[in-house]
Amino acid sequence: MIDRRQLLMAGAATFMLPYALRAGGVRLDAAYVNGSVWTGVRGAPLASAFGTVGNRIAAVGKDQVAASTGPMTRVVDLGGAFVTPGIIDNHTHFLMGSQALSRVNLRQASTPAEFSRIIAEAAQEVGSGKWVEGGNWDEQLWGGELPHKDWIDAVTPNTPVAVARLDLHMWFLNSLALKLAGIDRNTPDPDGGVIIRDANGEPTGIVKDKAKDLVQRVIPEPSEAEIEATFRKGIEHGLSLGVTQVHIKALDWTSQNALRRMRAKGETDMRFSSFVPLQDWAKLDAIVREEGRGDDWVRWGGLKGLVDGSLGSGTALFKEPYSDMPENKGITFVDPADLREWVLAADKHNLHIAVHAIGDRANDMILDIYAEAEAVNGARDRRFLIEHAQHISPASIPRFAELGVVASVQPYHAVDDGRWAVKKIGKERLHGTYAFGSLLDAGVKVSFGSDWPVAPLDPRTGLQAAVLRQTIDGANPEGWLPDEKISIEAALEAYTVTNAYAGFQEDRFGMLAPGYVADFVVFADNLLTMDPAHLTEVEILRTIVDGTERYSSDT
Template sequence: MTTIHRRAARSPRPPLRHAGARARALRLVAVAALFAACAPAAPGLAVAAALSPAADLVVVGGTVWTGVDGAPDARAVAVRDGRIVAVGSEAEVRRLAGPETRVVDAAGSMVVPGFIDAHVHFVDGGFRLSQVQLRDARTPAEFAARIRDYARTVPAGTWITGGDWDHSLWGGELPRREWIDSVTPNHPVWVSRLDGHMALANSAALAAAGVDRAAPEVEGGEVVRRADGSPAGVFRDNAMAMVDRVVPAPPAELNDRALDAAMRYVARQGVTSVHHVGGWGDLKVFRRAHAAGRLKTRVYAAVPLHTWARLADTVAATGRGDEWLRIGGLKGYVDGSLGSHTAAFHQPFTDDPTSRGLLVVDPDTLQRWIGGADAAGLHVMVHAIGDRANTLLLDAYERVAARNGARDRRFRIEHAQHLAPSDLPRFAALGVIPSMQPYHAIDDGRWATAVIGPERSRGTYAFRALLDARARLAFGSDWFVAPPTPLEGIYAAVTRRTLDDRNPGGWVPEQKITVEEALRAYTATAAYASFEEGIKGTLEPGKLADLVIIDRDIRRVAPEAIREARVTATIIGGEIVFQADAPR
């Protein structure tokens, strides 16, 4: 059982124990930090402790994975003023405890640096927690019934959004507005496919948007039509703007609630920092929460790439932020998604020889934006899914870097999903970070081979090949698209066992990586991917006291058992923000 208490000054107090039966007890973690700065022997640590104020919190009784090369394991960690002050043996760390020190007994569990989710749509994820849930709807009838039932819970005229449907679950047929028109006559419906690159509108939403059979085609998108030319309800990529523009923006109060819900949810998963990709409106939400002292998750917030000049002015006027909220990143797009058949490939889709996908931004325009942003000293990260999209983006990065000159720019490719073999070594050569989402591999792996064939599948989510080519691999979730659950992501990267369990040996098994490699991608390298490796990503003295306790050492269990592991405590800045046994 997890034990947390303050060290008694004179008369001992019983430790504070939270009720609740758990299969595995929480284990205290402690990492000896004064080792490096002080004398190498234990007495050096003791002397330093005697001359310093007592720790605010110590974690003992666990196995600490520090993430530090050459010194990965310790037994305990001490925290003062929101930062780590020691990492080492339990005896050494306990010497730093005083009368008011909070002691966390990890009881044999594993302690790791706080997980950093390197790609989320954070506010949207918070909203998705309360919107209609379509991700696991397995038939058109169930799809329609869930929307009908949700519509009954909200006032007439309310837009029904979210959804995250997956048409592969019912055989691949795209939904049509007729499926839901009869059950939503008084509610505009605009529900997205789980990847966010397609959405379905009902007739009420089309009427509100003024979209009919005269709707023009859109470069970088598609209006799916009936035989008579009228919209069938599904819009792809850039065409989605036809309806997006009339969806009312939620009020500030609902945005704040969505952020609070998102922070609570990811804390339960051990996520202490996120790299958010979204709009300027989201940045307002984060700033409001920061000013009110409500931020419980550290945020690196990126805004749209085409607004780079505005961001440059903002950074010049206000700086890049602090340890809770940072700016300076820009997110762009090359193509769409595999599931929507809008990812850009060199060769046609295997299941649709008439299409090679699409580009959502003209390559010359994209390169101009990247070049301007990079020249302004901003951080560029661009979405690329198909192998052609990745080639085009690497080409653009190479040209911009050559023109603007050498600097520590850390260009990122978000997803880097399907790679041509010749592009694999270019990531390390150009210093480009593949920012990838391992859960997608075990999700898309259920059907991707049918879409692109076995040969191209070998370069899909090529974790092993990228690491072997010395690329710096950063992991995230793409929440709301996939769950923000790093332990599931680690399971996915290590096993590549698809969600339908039809690939017990792993889909494209040669791309598996080790547990420690996956842990590093969620911690140290993810911190590097936001220029924050100096303050987070490993458990070392001086770094932020962001750490997670897991109910077992996931390095010591069968790979298939990683998905059974659970986060039992999440600590951010030395404060316990989630504890599994705590009453709610």
Template sequence: MRSLPVFVAAFVAGCSSGSESAPAADLILHHGHVYTLTWPEPSTEGLPSDKAPYDSLTGWHYDATAVVVRDGRIVYVGADSGALARRGPETRVIDLAGHVMLPGLVDAHTHVAELGQSLERVNLTGVATEAEAVERIVQRAAETPKGEWILGYGWDEGAWANRYPDKRLLSARVPDHPVILRSLHGFAAWANQRALTLAGITRETASPAGGEIRTDARGEPTGLVLNRAVPLLDDAVPIPAAAQRDAQLLRALHVMAAAGYTGVHEAGVAPDVMDSFERLAERDSLPLRVYAMLSARDSALIRRWIVRGPFTSANGMLTVRAVKAYFDGALGSRGAQLLADYADRPGHRGVSGGAYGFDQRLVADAMSVGFQVGIHAIGDAGNRATLDFIDSVTAASPKARGLRHRVEHAQIISVADIARFATLGVIASVQPPHAVEDKGWAQTRVGADRMAGAYAWRTLRRAGAALVFSSDLPGSDWSPFYGLHSAITREDTSGAPSGGWYPAQRMTPEEAVRGYTVWSAHAAFDEHDAGTIAVGKRADLTVLNIDPFRAQGPALLRGEVVTTLSRGRVTYQR
């Protein structure tokens, strides 16, 4: 086994206590390559701290080989000999066989409720044409009783924006089932005639504020709805029964555990999903920690929680102290609010604010009683208005300050506004996969001039802004290897473009890993219990078969999760 550097010996001495009198461990993990991330942050240029286990000649080195767990907490970090000295007759010992251990990974912007549903739906991710999508629905219809709903997801509203589908082929091929097909990021939906009828959408139905019901030359709905019109279709689908919702969530959370995650920040939790999370937490059935962000689109839900206040379950697996709101739409469907016209649609600047369902008074009231807010903002006008809103509320309400408010996505930002993230203490909650997925059309939407503040992670870091990384699943692949690869290379899975899309905005391997560990803990006020591997913290740990600090390019995409542990409990093992 590789010997540890001298600085690690000092780390071990500082983080462990004498083993002779220590009680026996519940779990010992040894013979690993452990990156604790307990050293100081890198510079805003990504340069490692001089206290990091890094040198310019040989690169990164792990800084421990073993971890000991008792009662769900880490009680020792260091060398194998010190860990194995704590072995007792009931201790479980796991030989990591040289695999890499990181602090438990956290996906800081998810929709696991949708993931749970999508696992039962027709997957249209990567489908290139309307005909191919319809054929998949025909296949599902052949095995589905007539009259039952068929739901699908994943067609790309950005890539398809200039050739959106309609109801004709779908209705002709699948007439006996109501069908709704959600787009990749949920800002468009496509339905057949039977679903339109059940949803009550006719030629007389007016498009809601901030939304669009597409119509043909005769004024008839085409079956395609955009932005705030999507709920008109969603609301027609029966809400799952409590037991079904619980099962969907558990299935999705176990999928996340298998992907190496020990926590999620669930963005936009609806009332029935919130009830399910509380039931599962009460039964101690949650396999990983859920940081729930309540949906501000449900005013009754938010008003109830304003009275109730922030909450953490007795077992610590469910926390409710954040609210998710939407200021504008998506860039792909041209709903993101821009300061100037869309480059590919003169005269159009997107939708936002009250027209997009953003209730300023409701969100401000939640902030004023101590709730963090995460506001979806994608366009440069949307980001500016969101920063203005957070600034105004925190200036007026002392309780709203210091709550680490977040801008979810922060995709297109005016260069003049970037420094405001740091000044206001607002976290840029970004999704590395979005950059490599949007690169084919993003510049077409906004023009070359605005790309200086687009997907601008390094520019935000240089300005002193806090970042956190996530997938926005199920719209994007939630594999941590895909997320890390996107952040580090800004290349897609085929390696294009070589050297990365706007490569000056790339993250270093350390920054990418921190985006899913240390920075996610900070974004959820969890840094005292998670984010690093240190004595006293929860034993939330992720074991990989590759080293993300050293793996390069395609090798990173080939990585696999070996073991996931939450509170010292194995929630996944390969």
């Protein structure tokens, strides 16, 4: 739920409406009636109607809407449908996800033979010399053996292949891709990266984290026009799922540059908040000083850093060794001294900072750096973000609340990783894993997202994962670590109210209240009362952004 400060903002936002409307002199442009409207306002009952003037909510409640409806008001009968504020996704790799819509998808490959067959078909389709990209493969579906270049070399002799594991922290390459990238037995592991080798020291085709950079630099870049067209496909996809805004947590500038070009041409239909590499804080600071932070269609001013890798790739940073790799405690993506320097400098310049941390040691490391930044640079409203916050020492959970750090989590990861996490870190260390309930109980701001394309962009899958915590293999029908389940209303708040807060937008987004921007989603069924087992089946009827319908199931 929102706090007292947010409630005061909701009331104050009414004064952004024209005085004549509040006095009854101006009529609604649109009235949405006969619905069940979850406004996101603490303690407010479901409303049956609301109305808009321009791009703003102007009235909420049956009587208020009726009093402001005039002969020119467009009346929309919701037919009992359920309405929520627009869904905000706190963590996407939006360009990569948009590209994945038309690239090879290995998510359903459950055997090495099927894995190889899909890649062979993709290689035949793209043609000789062109790269096969995409991925989303998961070695756990066939028992845990990592793919080897020998699986596909014979069927891809003239086609370089670089396909990502579903967590994006591990890539699989064929021999041609390794050759083009200059990776052989003599290539050293780069700092923050790993090249997997066989018993003879030869690369197997698996590269982890910063070792991917060796490959990335030789893959041809798409043109600006191709990137923008790809974004448009992703926007259409997102709107069909009720997503009205996404936060892009990028490790390069490609997305921000493309969005700035698109915004110069008009509205982008979906809203974007862009985060760029933390080490580039000075470049971003110069842009903010000269141009500001954009607008509510395309915003910037955020920075994304990384402490470690991922659990599935064995590169998340832990205090104790992995159960299945006793010699391994994970890696640091960058030198901790550099990370500290960048955070303190960026914070001094009032930039918004988000840092990826998966393992318990990684989370403690960035919490310590955030605490130091506050001590050095002075108290203010920072809203530091920890991206993923997946495996936290129970004793560290209260520190999130003490420091005002937002836990930017992705609930689908819990029901995906929950299939095999115990093999990686053992049963005892599962306490504090995907601890949504414990974080909320400790007073932490918990915001939700997808990590698309690592997980589906569809927020219905995230809502269901947070409420039921049933792993996708069906092995935990009562929920994996069920004490961490949360209510459907808490999950909706994490996708709306808290995500607006996490983006410093709680004065105009995340709720349906007078003065707030008219971003909302119309669902066919009441998410609060239905069986959560069927959440992913609920039809999305309309997606409205800035008061304009951007998606309709009727078209």
